[in-house]
Amino acid sequence: MSDLVPPSDDWLDAECRRLLDFGRRVVHPVGGAAWLDDDGEPDLARPVHTWITSRTVHVFSLGHLLGVEGCAPIAAATLDGLRTTLHDAEHGGWFTAVDATGAPTGTAKSCYDHAFVMLAASSAVVAGIPGAPALLADATAVFERHFWEEPVGRVVDEWDRSFSQSAPYRGLNSSMHSVEAVLAVGDVTGERRWHERAGRIASYVVALAEAHDGRLPEHFGADWSVDLELNRDRPDDPFKPFGATIGHGLEWARLLLHVDATLGDDAPAGLLETSRLLFARAAADGWDVDGAPGFVYTTDWDGMPVVRNRMHWVAAEGIAAAAALHRRTSEEAYADRYAQWWAYVVEHLRDADRGSWHHELDPRNRPQASVWPGKPDLYHAVQATLLPRLPLSPSLASALAVGRGRASGMMGA
Template sequence: MREFPGSGGFTPDAEWLAAHRASLAAFAARSPDPAGGFRWLDATGGHQPDQPVATWITARMTHVFALEDGLGNPGAAALVDHGVAALRGPLRDAEHGGWFASLADPRKAAYDHAFVLLAACGAHAAGRSGADALLAEACEVVETRFWDGSLPLESWDRGWTETEDYRGANSAMHFVEAFLAAGDVTGDRIWHRRALDIATRIAHEVSAAHDWRVPEHFTADWEPDLDYNRDDPRHPFRPYGGTIGHWLEWARLLLHLEAALGAAAPDWLVADAAALFDSATRRGWAVDGHPGFAYTLDWDDRPVVRERMHWVVAEAVLAASALARRTGKPGYDRWYAGFWDFAVRHHVDAEHGGWWHEVTPGGVRASTVWSGKPDSYHAYQAALFPLLPLAPAAAVAVRA
């Protein structure tokens, strides 16, 4: 493991993490739309008018407030109910089933459906009205429309008649997250096995074959497409090249998967998690001479998009925390402190709340990929998950 290239930094204790988590939840509580769902927030916490109510944001915020409810936040239950109502109401396709990408986009995307399943798990664990039906439908839609034997499809048109000739590691990764929660909430271990199927192909096989760089984009038969979106490198969901934050997110999820599988876990999960973390820090941290992770690299490890994204350092915090707890190696603690120090210096907005989503390599606020502060999912988990066990899933763990 490469050592953190500095003296460490700010190491938050449990009291600071709890207070920061509460402040992030309070900021996110500004996002409900009276007409239904949760809105994309701007830099000061207002509703961003040019963004429609989106399923991924609504589902992620429902997930966050379900965790808050489990932690005893007295106002969280009503916000979970608000999210469930939108996911069972205007964002759901009552004619064809499944969920629209947004109120302005009728497509059916795997990314959105992964978060609907995650939100449904949290709402079910919270015992909220309508959550059982939401969870049952989310499981059924994911199983029948997106699960393709051992890996997921990417998207459909509204009527489920035509699917895209593209497969994405991003949506597949979030299915791993959602499947871990579904297995713990429903008690059906098939979801854990499906999570392992995805991780085996993308993290264990394909990433290892690319020297622990995670290809993001694939053809319909799951062959890596390394040139995909070369002409659109700042795409918010499908950027060209390697996305460092996802290497770190995969590292964390492999450790959650190992903990969930218990004695059935293959022995490569921990080793692969460490390899992905090492690849991310060695290739991505300060690659251009400035602290922080460049958003994307090309396949020769040269920066493509150099801006620093809040979610990347949030996932770095979580990966370092998980590896430190799982392995006991002190080097991960130093990375954990260094990542938090960077986040507090560059992303945490002490004036308006939330985290600045994007800054330049020099630390100036930017909006080349993300405008405003769409949601609090990544930052919130960075403040909560270091205090939770690696299994069961957070929806269950916060109520233990």
């Protein structure tokens, strides 16, 4: 048993509010959410990204549901950017990003972005943000028409602007965030097919984890053939890194438990066992393996570190996964990991002086900005303060709406 004491629910609540306060200047003049620098100032030289904007709508909708003053206007303003500036009025769907004039910076339409639009819209509907129901209807229609792939029961990763040609690539990252999104959509709409889609993707992850000893492949061909060599020459790619991604193993460990709790008797077999496997593999391969505490970013297929930088989101997902497994099993080992990883966040990642969390540290836990300059994203850190205090189902916004945000007392002292 660890001697470390986990943070109390009151501390988690205060940290959540501190994070939200850091992001109060996020609204971009052209619409949507700005990329924030280390002090929370908008970096207007960078594009406005759909994924950052969507995550901003999501977290400030959660803030509004928590009763944090000033969150609703931020959620509304950034949601308006999804309805206007970032939306492709000609072909439908959402651009990946736009520049300071509102012009798209590329032509691809990615499932990753569209999954986050669905998550944003679903949270905003629950929070009562104006325009959210129409956004949710649009986002779900686009997802069903272009990104959900029958009969395989998975997602198409990318299309061209007109949705006439799909890319010859499939990815587990977009699949992962699609699971998160469709669980939330199912909770908000009450339509069971969305939850069932999460189950179908999850069943594939169960098979992948078993076949690869808990090191999940991330990249696939159009026929879902595994590609273990993609980006070997660019191992620190922020969205498609080479090798096994430690943080995704942890994130999947948690998501499988959400799917299990949501579907109940209809859940695919093996979700808890696979969650345990993914968590154990990520902890063994990724945590404190190179002479300093922290999670390495990626490993090769034998579990050796490739990119040793510490990303804030990996620690956040480790915390959330440990909390979820403890809730599901009541096993003390997960509570120990939870306390250990929060202690690491407080000592190394949490920026008490300038706000938010450092997004990237070097292998000796010094702030670095080779992959993630600035502090553009509150999503992972905010969720790390909320998930330990909420049930495994329903999803965050729906759980907060029924007043369960401070009732669980799950891990806190």
